[in-house]
Amino acid sequence: MKRAPLKDIWDGWVARLDATEPAYALAIVRILLALTILTCLLSIGLSGVLPLLWHDRAHGGMRDVSGAWWLVRLLGGPKAGLVDAIYALAVTGASLLLLGVGGRVTPLVLGQLLLVLFSLNSSTGGGHDRVMTCALFVLGFSGASKTLSLPARLATGRWLAPAIVPSWPRWVLFYQLGLIYMSTGMQKVGSDWLPWGDFRAIYYALQLTEWARWEHTWAATMWGYPLTQLGTMSTMFLEWSGLVWVLSAWFAETPERGGRLRAWSNRLHVRELYLVLGLGLHVGIWVTMNVGPFSPAMLSLYPCAYGGAWWARRLASARQQP
Amino acid sequence: MEEARWATPAGKRELHQWAEALGTSDQALRDVVWKAGGAWLSFRNDLVAPFRPYLVYTGSRQSWRMFSMVSHEQGQLAISVDRGNGREPVFVSYEHELWRRTELRQERTRTILNDFFGRESKSVWPGFVDRLADWAREDFPDAKTLEVEISTRPTPDPGTAPEPFHVTWTAQRVLQ
Numbered sequence: 001m002k003r004a005p006l007k008d009i010w011d012g013w014v015a016r017l018d019a020t021e022p023a024y025a026l027a028i029v030r031i032l033l034a035l036t037i038l039t040c041l042l043s044i045g046l047s048g049v050l051p052l053l054w055h056d057r058a059h060g061g062m063r064d065v066s067g068a069w070w071l072v073r074l075l076g077g078p079k080a081g082l083v084d085a086i087y088a089l090a091v092t093g094a095s096l097l098l099l100g101v102g103g104r105v106t107p108l109v110l111g112q113l114l115l116v117l118f119s120l121n122s123s124t125g126g127g128h129d130r131v132m133t134c135a136l137f138v139l140g141f142s143g144a145s146k147t148l149s150l151p152a153r154l155a156t157g158r159w160l161a162p163a164i165v166p167s168w169p170r171w172v173l174f175y176q177l178g179l180i181y182m183s184t185g186m187q188k189v190g191s192d193w194l195p196w197g198d199f200r201a202i203y204y205a206l207q208l209t210e211w212a213r214w215e216h217t218w219a220a221t222m223w224g225y226p227l228t229q230l231g232t233m234s235t236m237f238l239e240w241s242g243l244v245w246v247l248s249a250w251f252a253e254t255p256e257r258g259g260r261l262r263a264w265s266n267r268l269h270v271r272e273l274y275l276v277l278g279l280g281l282h283v284g285i286w287v288t289m290n291v292g293p294f295s296p297a298m299l300s301l302y303p304c305a306y307g308g309a310w311w312a313r314r315l316a317s318a319r320q321q322p
Numbered sequence: 323m324e325e326a327r328w329a330t331p332a333g334k335r336e337l338h339q340w341a342e343a344l345g346t347s348d349q350a351l352r353d354v355v356w357k358a359g360g361a362w363l364s365f366r367n368d369l370v371a372p373f374r375p376y377l378v379y380t381g382s383r384q385s386w387r388m389f390s391m392v393s394h395e396q397g398q399l400a401i402s403v404d405r406g407n408g409r410e411p412v413f414v415s416y417e418h419e420l421w422r423r424t425e426l427r428q429e430r431t432r433t434i435l436n437d438f439f440g441r442e443s444k445s446v447w448p449g450f451v452d453r454l455a456d457w458a459r460e461d462f463p464d465a466k467t468l469e470v471e472i473s474t475r476p477t478p479d480p481g482t483a484p485e486p487f488h489v490t491w492t493a494q495r496v497l498q
Contacts, residue, residue: 043428043429044428047425048425049430052425052453053430053431057449060453060456061449062450062452062453063446070379111380111381112381114381115381123434123437123443123446124430124433124434127384127385130381130383130384130385131384134382134384136381137381137382180384187390189336189340190332190390190392191336191343192391196339197339203480204393204394207478208392208393208396208397208436209396209397209398209399209415209416210432210435210436210439211436214416220480220481221480225480290427290429290432291429291432292429292433293429
């Protein structure tokens with residue numbers, strides 16, 4: 001008897017959600033994300049701009065901060081002392097996340113603490129803040145602290161403790177990464193990003209004094225300007241086709257399923273090509289511009305391009321090398 | 323869709339270029355895009371409405387607007403104090419970044435400067451200048467006044483000389 005197609009789809013979906021893998025990929029994401037959040041928070045605290053950004057005007061801030069977030073309301077409003085306490089808790093939470101202490105609770109609580117801080121002054125945030133809170137929410141369901149963590153080390157005597165976790169959180173995070181790229185590309189409607197604007201977007205972006213790390217006079221030179229045009233083209237390509245990267249990773253992990261497109265993608269190493277392109281984009285931005293934690297937040301999701309089994313093989317071979 | 327963002331120099335420039343490419347007037351294109359965009363957003367908002375509490379409370383709402391239209395204007399922050407010998411520049415973007423560079427070049431301070439250079443967040447400007455005045459009182463106890471200027475100029479195209487900056491916002495605070 002022929003099975004109903006809907007039943008097949010449902011069974012496939014259940015099997016996908018049931019799939020497991022070694023926890024290494026998600027653990028590396030956890031570590032990179034924790035380092036990104038820690039750097040972001042410590043930079044605010046150590047540079048002395050915390051009151052300027054997140055206190056109200058009576059306590060050294062540039063504006064009366066918002067008390068609209070539910071947790072702020074619950075705690076009696078955005079008083080300076082409360083903001084400082086939440087900041088300290090968030091730094092502690094990010095440190096615990098780095099060490100993998102607190103299991104699933106740590107990323108979920110840290111996410112809420114960051115949401116409080118980021119809600120205070122909307123003029124000083126950006127989409128990168130949401131990348132961090134989204135990723136924390138997913139990590140809360142991932143078991144990412146089961147390896148490469150202090151509790152795993154104490155329990156097993158090994159940092160690389162073997163642990164199996166569901167693989168769906170990794171796919172959700174990687175899909176989110178591809179989706180962010182694609183939607184960002186679709187929003188780049190400015191003619192400077194397009195052929196009839198001479199692909200000048202990166203040139204103009206580098207001239208913005210508020211974002212550039214230094215004065216980019218090189219970008220106007222005979223050799224520098226074409227480089228900026230190449231940067232514009234490759235940025236648009238990566239962003240518009242961001243979901244192709246996700247598909248190529250899926251193809252690379254399921255070669256047994258066959259098909260021409262899959263074989264072609266795997267033969268050309270499309271997954272690796274996107275990895276190199278993305279690394280180039282973010283390292284380029286990181287070196288030339290300071291646009292906040294944008295690059296580190298996005299890069300912290302890059303380990304999701306490879307499954308836990310791939311990471312297990314790599315880490316094992318790295319340990320065996322003298 | 324934000325009315326104010328469409329009214330920025332970058333927004334007007336892009337609208338004009340697209341209108342020219344499509345052979346229509348700026349106003350006609352604006353009307354069509356505004357109507358279509360509004361309808362799409364309204365449909366999308368209705369679709370997302372049941373999930374909104376989940377998105378808000380879990381922090382999983384993802385917004386992004388990364389250089390969708392790159393500004394063709396360069397901005398400059400210039401801060402000076404008067405210690406009885408006339409204006410003394412203490413911070414000028416690129417040219418003279420000496421005073422409180424760590425704070426003024428911090429990644430989240432840059433975000434607010436980006437708004438100021440684009441003539442946005444005007445309501446935050448007085449508070450920002452007040453905080454600079456607080457810092458100046460700590461660092462220059464002998465200074466009488468603090469002056470803060472936001473200036474802009476068109477970004478020079480490759481191979482062309484830059485124009486001088488023109489002051490767009492200015493504010494002064496008495497320090498003692």
